[in-house]
Amino acid sequence: MKIRDALATLLGWVLLAGFLLGLLLIVAVPVEMRKLSSAREWPSRRGLITHSSVQWHAGWQRRPGYWSAEIGGRFQDGDEQFWISRVRYGDLRIWRRRETRLEEVARYPVGAQVDVFCDPDHPRERILEPLAPWIDMQIGLAIGVGFLLTPVLLYAFRKQLGHPAD
Numbered sequence: 051m052k053i054r055d056a057l058a059t060l061l062g063w064v065l066l067a068g069f070l071l072g073l074l075l076i077v078a079v080p081v082e083m084r085k086l087s088s089a090r091e092w093p094s095r096r097g098l099i100t101h102s103s104v105q106w107h108a109g110w111q112r113r114p115g116y117w118s119a120e121i122g123g124r125f126q127d128g129d130e131q132f133w134i135s136r137v138r139y140g141d142l143r144i145w146r147r148r149e150t151r152l153e154e155v156a157r158y159p160v161g162a163q164v165d166v167f168c169d170p171d172h173p174r175e176r177i178l179e180p181l182a183p184w185i186d187m188q189i190g191l192a193i194g195v196g197f198l199l200t201p202v203l204l205y206a207f208r209k210q211l212g213h214p215a216d
Contacts, residue, residue: 065201075194083187086139089180094165097132099123102160104151105135117147119154121178125166132166138179140186 101122109115122133137154158164158178169175 068197072194072197079190092167094167096126097123097166099162117151119151
């Protein structure tokens, strides 16, 4: 009986963690979608890439680490420099794999001329790709809904699973 109680407790913690992750995704994905949508309207400036690498950012205070593409350069209409650690919106940190960042760096090698899209309300907010596939956001939202609903559905069907409700 102790093993069954321990498994039930473990399942409860796993479901709670899934529920919280689902809640996080339900909040974070629409924020990313809004940013992605607004970036499509930003003006661009022509730039020359002078630095392009992949960097690991260690996590702190229980936050996981992540990979980013670090791309820097200078604008061609002056001596102002730019630095970008996020190529586009729509990819949450939890999906920032090293391979994906290496692909981004390969698309933006040193010496390449690029359009840098700048937020007119926050000039330091810059990205290179204002258009990104919405499928990533839709998948993230679906995963969030799934994680959010799983514990609710399991609780609702608890009686059918052989565990009477308390």
